[in-house]
Amino acid sequence: MTKERMVNRIIGAGLKNTKYRVNIIEMLSKTDELVSAQEIYNRLLKKSIFINLSTVYRTLDILVDNKILNRVTIEGEKQSFYEYNRDIHHHFLICRGCNKIIPIYDCPLEDYEQKLKSESGFVITGHRVEFYGYCDECRKNLI
Amino acid sequence: MTKERMVNRIIGAGLKNTKYRVNIIEMLSKTDELVSAQEIYNRLLKKSIFINLSTVYRTLDILVDNKILNRVTIEGEKQSFYEYNRDIHHHFLICRGCNKIIPIYDCPLEDYEQKLKSESGFVITGHRVEFYGYCDECRKNLI
């Protein structure tokens, strides 16, 4: 993911090319972690990038609206998380021990959605799936 | 669900039997809707039951801790919703048009969880699944 491609995605969405937008896209495109707004702010600060927290929020909103990022909400967590949108349908495995969030690039629901559609009359436009449990490491610490 | 059984669930959990706890359990046990704390407050008010909103929250917390109710969070909604816990594993179908939430008493993930367990080394303790789309009625209004 070159800086040029990021700028192209920003401009392509009809947005102004600003350093903070590039910074945020850059950070998220380099990880598959889910990162909160506050954590984005903290990580930028660590790199001496002085963005205002409300600009972080506004930037995230706009980038989500333009499908450059995804907003993800996790059961039991009050803040939202963000990830770079790679246009790869996926779900999450979430450790209740260490709060690690692991993406799963696999979907068990494709067939089921068809079934649901015919049974319910609903037009299904998407779904969300999360698995909860304990990762290898945390499992060991469960006494 | 008789009032006596509700009182038994409360006492069985080691809690004091109070009118508000019974009122809230009673309300939720009579519907399969997901209801927010504020909406619970409003519905009680309509029946001239004058509970304080913070008591609603505290009661919900305790009843969730004691597995008498379930707390449910919905993608894109900031408040939590509550349902009576019937100990029946289920998921939800959510209409993006009218925000109707329909429980689905069926689970497409039982086999998949096993697979995931062996592949990831995770101990899986639960999952969450939601389907989003448009119900019959709202589909018609989609131009």
Place this chain on the structure above:
DNA sequence: ACGCAAATGCAAATCATTTGCATCTAAATT
């Protein structure tokens, strides 16, 4: 009826997120 721990009411605090408004900047236009 008495005593105490638990439950409640009320007001204030908290926390993530949003907003109003003044100022600044990207980038289109002269």
Place this chain on the structure above:
DNA sequence: AATTTAGATGCAAATGATTTGCATTTGCGT
């Protein structure tokens, strides 16, 4: 290159759901 202006940003204050501290009340065992 200077000018213009819509859109972006900073800052402080507002918001909305939820939580908390503390005084008062209530359920329930004695």
